[in-house]
Amino acid sequence: MASDSPLYIGFDLSTQQLKGLVVNSDLKVVHAAKFDFDADSKGFPIKKGVLNNEAEHEVFAPVALWLQALDGVLETLRKEGLDFRRVKGISGAGQQHGSVYWGQNAESLLRNLDSSKSLEEQLEGAFSHPYSPNWQDSSTQNECDEFDAALGDRKHLAQATGSKAHHRFTGPQILRFTRKHPDVYKKTSRISLVSSFLASLFLGHIAPFDISDVCGMNLWNIKKGAYDEGLIQLCSGAFGVEDLKQKLGEVPEDGGLHLGSVHAYFVERFGFSPDCTVIPATGDNPATILALPLLPSDAMVSLGTSTTFLMSTPSYKPDPATHFFNHPTTPGLYMFMLCYKNGGLAREHVRDAINESLKDTPAQPWANFDKVALQTAPLGQQSPTDPMKMGLFFPRHEIVPNIPKGQWRFTYDANTGNLKETTDGWNSPQDEARAIIESQLLSCRLRSRDLTENPGGGLPSQPRRVYLVGGGSKNKAIAKIAGEILGGVEGVYSLDVGDNACALGAAYKAVWGIERQPGQTFEDLIGQRWNEAEFIEKIADGYQKGIFEQYGQAVEGFEKMELQVLQQVAEKGDGDDY
Numbered sequence: 001m002a003s004d005s006p007l008y009i010g011f012d013l014s015t016q017q018l019k020g021l022v023v024n025s026d027l028k029v030v031h032a033a034k035f036d037f038d039a040d041s042k043g044f045p046i047k048k049g050v051l052n053n054e055a056e057h058e059v060f061a062p063v064a065l066w067l068q069a070l071d072g073v074l075e076t077l078r079k080e081g082l083d084f085r086r087v088k089g090i091s092g093a094g095q096q097h098g099s100v101y102w103g104q105n106a107e108s109l110l111r112n113l114d115s116s117k118s119l120e121e122q123l124e125g126a127f128s129h130p131y132s133p134n135w136q137d138s139s140t141q142n143e144c145d146e147f148d149a150a151l152g153d154r155k156h157l158a159q160a161t162g163s164k165a166h167h168r169f170t171g172p173q174i175l176r177f178t179r180k181h182p183d184v185y186k187k188t189s190r191i192s193l194v195s196s197f198l199a200s201l202f203l204g205h206i207a208p209f210d211i212s213d214v215c216g217m218n219l220w221n222i223k224k225g226a227y228d229e230g231l232i233q234l235c236s237g238a239f240g241v242e243d244l245k246q247k248l249g250e251v252p253e254d255g256g257l258h259l260g261s262v263h264a265y266f267v268e269r270f271g272f273s274p275d276c277t278v279i280p281a282t283g284d285n286p287a288t289i290l291a292l293p294l295l296p297s298d299a300m301v302s303l304g305t306s307t308t309f310l311m312s313t314p315s316y317k318p319d320p321a322t323h324f325f326n327h328p329t330t331p332g333l334y335m336f337m338l339c340y341k342n343g344g345l346a347r348e349h350v351r352d353a354i355n356e357s358l359k360d361t362p363a364q365p366w367a368n369f370d371k372v373a374l375q376t377a378p379l380g381q382q383s384p385t386d387p388m389k390m391g392l393f394f395p396r397h398e399i400v401p402n403i404p405k406g407q408w409r410f411t412y413d414a415n416t417g418n419l420k421e422t423t424d425g426w427n428s429p430q431d432e433a434r435a436i437i438e439s440q441l442l443s444c445r446l447r448s449r450d451l452t453e454n455p456g457g458g459l460p461s462q463p464r465r466v467y468l469v470g471g472g473s474k475n476k477a478i479a480k481i482a483g484e485i486l487g488g489v490e491g492v493y494s495l496d497v498g499d500n501a502c503a504l505g506a507a508y509k510a511v512w513g514i515e516r517q518p519g520q521t522f523e524d525l526i527g528q529r530w531n532e533a534e535f536i537e538k539i540a541d542g543y544q545k546g547i548f549e550q551y552g553q554a555v556e557g558f559e560k561m562e563l564q565v566l567q568q569v570a571e572k573g574d575g576d577d578y
């Protein structure tokens, strides 16, 4: 490629880090930079990127931390030799649901950014509230109950907005904010999502919400393509409805819209070209499905801090147990998602317990976990007549299903249907390496089985391919077990960019936004330039006759087990009944 050919940046503002990935028009990565919040930030007493107020089940992140991170990532890209003049488009991905509360002076501070100062130095005062509620927050049970009731019940809420009420969704979070901080809410001029916050910094004024990420608020009626009036009314609490609408702003439909040119601050400080254009940033999960030309018969599992299961689909089949969002680029398609709070951090607990029990912390901290997981028989069954071992491992209050933190171990006899809560026969923590991977993936199989297609050839319904992305996609033991449980006619694949998939999807969104022909879809443009042999790698077999069916039986036991635990926690007055 010519040395002055165009480049595009995708940012990923996630729970634990900010990443920036630069690609060219051929979709190849040419630069990558990362700012790890715990390791690289200064002055914030955070752990794993967040702060906790356990008494109120609050989890939140300092907004100034993200400013420091953006200063840091841009500096690293400069040091890496990125020629910012070549960057024609910027887009991004933000952890979903988090909200940023701007003060009265926000627009003026953004407009007058001074290129001799860092963003952190001059924007710290732009917020009415210094923190952004994080997706791991579970402080909004009362507000969720009100949202679920607002349209009749949770089924109707899911029908309208794509999801039942969830603690982390921005509508319930805003409603709680109006109650906990009424004076601050009054002084708030605008509310951004993490994605639109990121775009706002580059634009130098407050950017609108993205058409996909807006679906993570419990406020947007997906079929009507508009805010739901009743839900906005509820969310505004004791304050005005029109005032809330103004705080939220308009939502343009086109995910490739040219929002405007990058602010002069970036031109002067980093040497961006004045015609570099900002394209709407989306949520981190919607961005992840843009990291490749995903077919409706494919599934993606993102093994990050959270575990998410993602599909792109033309069917809108909302259900209180799952999520539907608008597709970030393509009208008529939707994104199906399952989101588990107990993803990477829960697996790390088991990993650490195993290392501790073996009194061995290897240089590759996952080595023992992987070895033990692969040595353990599927479902801990030494012989087909043994009962299956299965459990739930939730160091944090889980979302899917809504169960407080705790651990439960069961055995299940698939022949008799007998399910028993017991630790008999369990060798902990060793048995838990395989059991925690199985537990997370059986839940995905259970909840996605109505969306998978029959591939023909006498094979059972399953995805065509399973793509693993996120930090955990490096793990070959997880990949092997994913193929055994989820299947995949063509196998299990990982992306060459591994844990940078969502930044990559954001960068591809910028390429599409700038280079598309009139009417050209994202899938068409990316599909034409996609180099399969170079960009993805098959890392495990998918469907294997016998074991897939064995896990099919386990899914039945798993469903029963969840229902039993849900009933137990409901009797104790914890969690809820879904």
Ligand SMILES: Nc1ncnc2c1ncn2[C@@H]1O[C@H](COP(=O)(O)OP(=O)(O)O)[C@@H](O)[C@H]1O
Binding pocket: 014, 015, 016, 017, 303, 304, 305, 306, 344, 345, 347, 348, 366, 469, 470, 471, 472, 473, 474, 475, 499
């Ligand atoms: N080899 C590995 N095996 C399993 N999990 C891993 C491995 N390497 C990293 N991880 C997990 O990846 C997670 C971070 O993933 P990443 O996608 O970068 O995070 P985020 O969700 O913040 O974007 C960590 O929580 C860690 O547990």
Ligand SMILES: O=C(CO)[C@@H](O)[C@H](O)COP(=O)(O)O
Binding pocket: 014, 015, 016, 094, 095, 096, 097, 135, 168, 216, 284, 285, 304, 305, 306, 307, 308, 339
């Ligand atoms: O809440 C959700 C999705 O609904 C999470 O998936 C967040 O979007 C954060 O993700 P990671 O930081 O783990 O990537």
